[in-house]
Amino acid sequence: MERTFQFPEDFQWGAAASAYQIEGARDEDGTGKSIWDQFVRLPDRIIHGDTGDVACDHYHRMPEDVRLMKQIGLPNYSFTVSWPRVLPEGEGEVNERGLDFYDRLVDRLLEAGINPKVTLYHWDLPLALQEKGGWPHRDSINWFTDYARVVFERLSDRVNMWATHNEPWVAAFLGYGQGIHAPGVCDATKAFQTAHHLMMAHARAVELFRQSGYPGEIGLILNLNGLRPASDSEADRAASQRVYDETHSLFLDPLYRHQFPNEFFDWLGPHAPEIQPGDLEAIAGSTDYLGLNHYNTDFVHHDHFGGWLKARLEPYAAPGWGKTEMGWGINPEGLKQELLNLKENYGNPKVYVTENGCAAPDTPDENGFVRDLDRIRFLKAHLIALHEALGEGSNVHGYYTWSVFDNFEWERGYSKRFGLVRVNYQTLERTPKLSAHWYRNVIRDNAVQL
Numbered sequence: 290m291e292r293t294f295q296f297p298e299d300f301q302w303g304a305a306a307s308a309y310q311i312e313g314a315r316d317e318d319g320t321g322k323s324i325w326d327q328f329v330r331l332p333d334r335i336i337h338g339d340t341g342d343v344a345c346d347h348y349h350r351m352p353e354d355v356r357l358m359k360q361i362g363l364p365n366y367s368f369t370v371s372w373p374r375v376l377p378e379g380e381g382e383v384n385e386r387g388l389d390f391y392d393r394l395v396d397r398l399l400e401a402g403i404n405p406k407v408t409l410y411h412w413d414l415p416l417a418l419q420e421k422g423g424w425p426h427r428d429s430i431n432w433f434t435d436y437a438r439v440v441f442e443r444l445s446d447r448v449n450m451w452a453t454h455n456e457p458w459v460a461a462f463l464g465y466g467q468g469i470h471a472p473g474v475c476d477a478t479k480a481f482q483t484a485h486h487l488m489m490a491h492a493r494a495v496e497l498f499r500q501s502g503y504p505g506e507i508g509l510i511l512n513l514n515g516l517r518p519a520s521d522s523e524a525d526r527a528a529s530q531r532v533y534d535e536t537h538s539l540f541l542d543p544l545y546r547h548q549f550p551n552e553f554f555d556w557l558g559p560h561a562p563e564i565q566p567g568d569l570e571a572i573a574g575s576t577d578y579l580g581l582n583h584y585n586t587d588f589v590h591h592d593h594f595g596g597w598l599k600a601r602l603e604p605y606a607a608p609g610w611g612k613t614e615m616g617w618g619i620n621p622e623g624l625k626q627e628l629l630n631l632k633e634n635y636g637n638p639k640v641y642v643t644e645n646g647c648a649a650p651d652t653p654d655e656n657g658f659v660r661d662l663d664r665i666r667f668l669k670a671h672l673i674a675l676h677e678a679l680g681e682g683s684n685v686h687g688y689y690t691w692s693v694f695d696n697f698e699w700e701r702g703y704s705k706r707f708g709l710v711r712v713n714y715q716t717l718e719r720t721p722k723l724s725a726h727w728y729r730n731v732i733r734d735n736a737v738q739l
């Protein structure tokens with residue numbers, strides 16, 4: 290018998306993408322270089338040597354892409370602004386042609402009846418600022434706040450939903466810790482300092498937003514994936530707590546508990562970030578909502594040779610599920626657990642699921658059409674898990690799937706596809722997949738059918 294999972298009347302549906310992953314046009318209209326423009330040119334960092342130079346060519350095809358978003362029925366679209374397109378040197382002179390692109394994008398979206406949601410930072414730090422020390426430098430807080438002011442002033446008359454950062458954990462620990470993302474630095478201490486400066490930059494930008502009286506709400510987007518100790522051993526449980534502290538506590542504790550994870554900092558010893566007087570007060574309460582990105586769950590093993598956390602992750606797939614094309618364990622219950630964890634341990638803040646989706650094999654037919662039943666199964670199961678969390682009191686108000694289009698998947702280049710819409714990277718032709726048609730019906734009905 291078919292079951293219907295009906296969502297609340299004002300539930301927010303949408304899809305997300307990010308500037309470096311879809312725009313291309315990295316040398317046009319006065320845009321500056323980002324740390325990703327440099328990183329992708331280092332040998333062996335990106336599969337197949339792919340770059341974001343062209344990506345989906347969204348910069349030139351934006352009107353067509355907005356029409357496509359309307360066609361697939363998106364009421365909301367979450368995009369990010371490329372900092373170096375707006376401030377080529379990261380600070381100082383504004384590149385009006387770069388800012389004009391986002392101005393036109395917002396107008397096109399509103400004309401199409403689509404609400405724009407703007408994230409200021411999705412990892413593309415201007416290279417000029419990295420050369421001045423980057424996020425490990427305390428000045429990064431002011432650089433970001435000045436950049437935020439430029440974008441607020443241009444778009445805040447039409448944009449009412451903002452986020453400061455997408456996934457500060459990734460920007461800090463993959464960019465400055467593990468070195469598998471730009472700028473490719475491998476330094477745990479710099480990574481923890483970066484995470485703190487990202488939180489301070491978030492807080493100062495929110496302070497500016499609120500003091501300026503801009504309309505709407507502003508939040509922070511965190512990747513909060515599921516963690517399970519690999520065994521009941523004290524060593525595995527302690528390792529799982531350390532991974533939880535780096536990926537969750539480091540960000541959630543100062544925001545919602547008005548404290549830093551001090552025991553974790555003590556364990557980290559020399560890697561712990563330098564905190565200045567007033568920093569905690571600045572971060573505490575500095576968000577109107579939390580954006581929750583969730584993809585997968587991992588087992589956590591203690592591993593004496595497992596990097597600075599002395600831990601090793603192993604994908605966990607729930608019974609009846611396997612792994613996605615990214616090798617990530619599929620566990621829809623993990624999304625419900627993350628939502629209920631926020632409810633039970635962090636004061637049940639307002640939450641939007643700002644990213645959820647999967648990389649799938651996506652074999653096209655002769656017309657480029659992809660019958661992605663596996664992606665539909667993934668999305669449906671996660672929406673049902675979200676619905677269950679709602680029923681248990683989660684303060685979740687929306688869901689954005691990742692992603693609108695297939696796009697540049699960072700160190701994996703174009704080898705992994707997450708989109709509702711297939712992009713043929715030779716012709717740049719866009720073809721909505723079966724999941725786009727399915728998602729349009731979910732949005733129309735504000736419900737999921739099982």
Ligand code: GCO
Pocket residue numbers: 307310455456459512582644691697698699707
């Ligand atoms: C992230 C990023 C996206 C990724 C997506 C798939 O969450 O890592 O926001 O840029 O492309 O999550 O990995």
